[in-house]
Structures are given as structure tokens and as C-alpha cells.
Amino acid sequence: MLYNRLGKTGKTVSKLCFGTLTMGPFQRDLSVPEGAALFERAFGHGVNFLDTAEIYETYPHVREAVRMKPDVVVCTKSYSYDAATAEASFRKAVEGIGREYIDVFLLHEQESAHTIRGHREAIEYFLKKKEEGLIGAVGLSTHYVRCMEAAIRHPEFDVLFPLINKKGVGIADGTPDDMLSVIRRAHELDMGIIAMKPLGGGHLIEEREEALDYVLGLDCIDTVAIGMQSLDEVDYNCARFSGEVPDPELSERLGRVRRRMLIQEWCQGCGTCVSACRNHAITMVDGIARIDYTKCATCGYCARACPEFNIKVI
Numbered sequence: 397m398l399y400n401r402l403g404k405t406g407k408t409v410s411k412l413c414f415g416t417l418t419m420g421p422f423q424r425d426l427s428v429p430e431g432a433a434l435f436e437r438a439f440g441h442g443v444n445f446l447d448t449a450e451i452y453e454t455y456p457h458v459r460e461a462v463r464m465k466p467d468v469v470v471c472t473k474s475y476s477y478d479a480a481t482a483e484a485s486f487r488k489a490v491e492g493i494g495r496e497y498i499d500v501f502l503l504h505e506q507e508s509a510h511t512i513r514g515h516r517e518a519i520e521y522f523l524k525k526k527e528e529g530l531i532g533a534v535g536l537s538t539h540y541v542r543c544m545e546a547a548i549r550h551p552e553f554d555v556l557f558p559l560i561n562k563k564g565v566g567i568a569d570g571t572p573d574d575m576l577s578v579i580r581r582a583h584e585l586d587m588g589i590i591a592m593k594p595l596g597g598g599h600l601i602e603e604r605e606e607a608l609d610y611v612l613g614l615d616c617i618d619t620v621a622i623g624m625q626s627l628d629e630v631d632y633n634c635a636r637f638s639g640e641v642p643d644p645e646l647s648e649r650l651g652r653v654r655r656r657m658l659i660q661e662w663c664q665g666c667g668t669c670v671s672a673c674r675n676h677a678i679t680m681v682d683g684i685a686r687i688d689y690t691k692c693a694t695c696g697y698c699a700r701a702c703p704e705f706n707i708k709v710i
């Protein structure tokens with residue numbers, strides 16, 4: 397396994413960060429023991445870094461991972477915006493994960509300088525927890541170039557978690573080169589960089605080799621978060637992030653896996669999923685929700701929001 401220093405946090409993390417969204421209820425909905433089997437395999441390959449978020453509902457899985465590997469580095473994220481919501485998120489994380497200390501606590505999916513300003517109280521709360529030694533590092537995650545531009549003007553941020561992949565799938569306001577340019581500047585400022593969605597939320601699965609070559613070739617990225625939900629995916633990614641060539645049969649099996657969201661025909665047309673989708677991938681057509689697959693990042697947030705349990709990952 398390759399390792400890097402996560403910027404000024406000083407923590408050494410595996411270049412492969414185990415993303416847990418995919419094992420949670422929005423996607424594969426693995427039980428805690430099923431998730432633990434994947435963690436065990438990944439830890440065996442040298443992974444020492446996990447990514448979760450309050451919205452993923454995978455704290456029970458991460459709690460088990462922490463029990464199995466007490467020194468694992470954990471990053472979580474929340475949408476908290478003021479002191480009260482930040483306090484609630486912090487409590488939920490420490491109680492859910494079963495640790496008094498959270499290594500990396502980020503504001504989830506920020507969009508601009510304006511939204512950073514709007515979350516100032518939550519940032520102050522997390523920085524106070526950092527001073528108290530209860531949080532190791534503070535920062536944000538984003539799909540926006542303009543938000544990265546704003547974030548690098550905040551020296552109090554230790555870690556940034558931008559979306560980057562070779563085709564720019566999911567970058568809300570620019571090209572891969574635009575995003576890369578600001579990632580490089582953040583890296584020069586010694587901010588830790590966790591890259592998200594190297595496979596474009598599933599859109600680049602058919603180009604998996606090239607898509608991973610792209611992020612692995614970027615020395616301004618410290619670690620890459622990839623959601624994994626099978627032992628095959630763990631074995632494949634761990635091989636790639638250890639500089640090894642994966643077993644061709646394994647690559648071939650993974651090449652056959654396709655994933656996408658499906659809105660079932662009994663949609664009631666309530667529109668709740670439209671506002672839940674931050675990628676603006678859902679519209680109402682003739683009273684029925686429809687997904688634009690060119691915009692969908694397969695995050696599963698719409699499935700969670702649907703009161704009819706009408707949206708599935710298939």
C-alpha cells in the first residue's frame with residue numbers, strides 16, 4: 397500500500413481511503429458484519445483511512461472498523477451550520493463511531509465562499525474542538541472549483557476533499573484542469589487533499605484503469621476515497637494503490653458490474669427527490685420523477701429522501 401502525509405495534519409494515511417457511502421443504506425445496505433468483512437480485507441492490504449459522513453448512516457459500520465483497528469484514521473462530514481447543529485453532529489459522531497476523538501471533521505458539500513460564510517459558526521465550533529484535542533483536523537468537501545478557490549483562503553482549514561476525475565464528471569462549475577489547478581495551490585499551502593469520485597460516481601467504470609491511472613499520477617493528491625462494497629472491489633483497488641497489477645480475472649469480473657439508480661413505476665410525483673438531489677439530476681416529467689444519468693453521481697441521497705421507498709440502486 398502506498399502512503400502519504402495528509403498535509404499539515406501530520407497524519408500518515410493510505411493512498412486508498414475506504415469510502416463507506418456504498419456499504420450504507422442508500423446503496424448496498426450491508427449489515428455491520430458484512431461491512432466488517434470488507435474492512436478486514438482492506439486492513440489486511442494496508443488501508444488505514446476510512447471516510448464516512450453523518451448522512452451516510454454508516455457510523456455503526458465504522459464503529460466496528462474502529463474496534464477491529466483502533467488506530468484507523470477516520471474522516472467524517474456533516475451539514476451543520478451553527479454551534480448547535482455542529483455540537484449535535486460532533487456528539488452523533490463520537491457516540492456513533494465509539495471514539496472521543498475524530499481525526500478529520502469536515503463541512504459536507506460546500507458550494508462557495510458564501511456557503512462557507514454561512515457555516516462560520518459550525519467551523520468555529522469544530523476549531524474549538526480541535527483546540528481541545530477532540531478533533532484532529534478541520535476542512536470541507538466540495539464539488540465546486542469556486543468553493544476550492546474560497547477554501548484555500550482559509551488557513552484554518554487543514555484538509556480539503558474535492559471532486560476530481562479525468563473527465564470532470566460531477567464537477568459543478570469547471571473542467572478537471574480548473575479543479576486541478578486549485579488542488580495544486582491547496583497542496584502547496586500544505587492542506588491535506590482527499591480526492592473524491594475518481595470513477596465519476598460509476599460513469600467511468602468502463603475506463604476504470606485509465607481513471608485510476610489519472611488520480612494515481614497526481615502528486616498533489618494525498619489520498620483517494622473510493623466506495624467499496626465487495627471483496628473484489630477491495631482486492632482490485634488495494635492492488636492498484638499498492639502499485640501492483642490486479643489479477644486479470646478480477647478486473648474482468650469487475651468490468652461486468654454496472655450500477656445505476658432506478659425510479660420505480662409507482663412514483664407518486666411528490667417531488668421530494670428533486671430537492672434532495674444536489675446534482676440537479678432529477679426532474680418531473682408528466683408528474684413522474686426522471687433521472688438524467690449524465691448528471692447522476694449514484695450517491696443515493698434521493699433514495700433516502702423518497703417517502704415511498706421508490707428509488708433503488710440496481
Ligand code: SF4
Nearest residue numbers: 673692693695696698
Ligand atoms: S439522482 Fe441525484 S441524489 Fe439521486 S443518486 Fe443521482 S446524483 Fe444522487
Ligand code: SF4
Nearest residue numbers: 663664666667669702
Ligand atoms: S420522492 Fe419518490 S415518490 Fe416522490 S417524486 Fe421522487 S421518486 Fe416519486
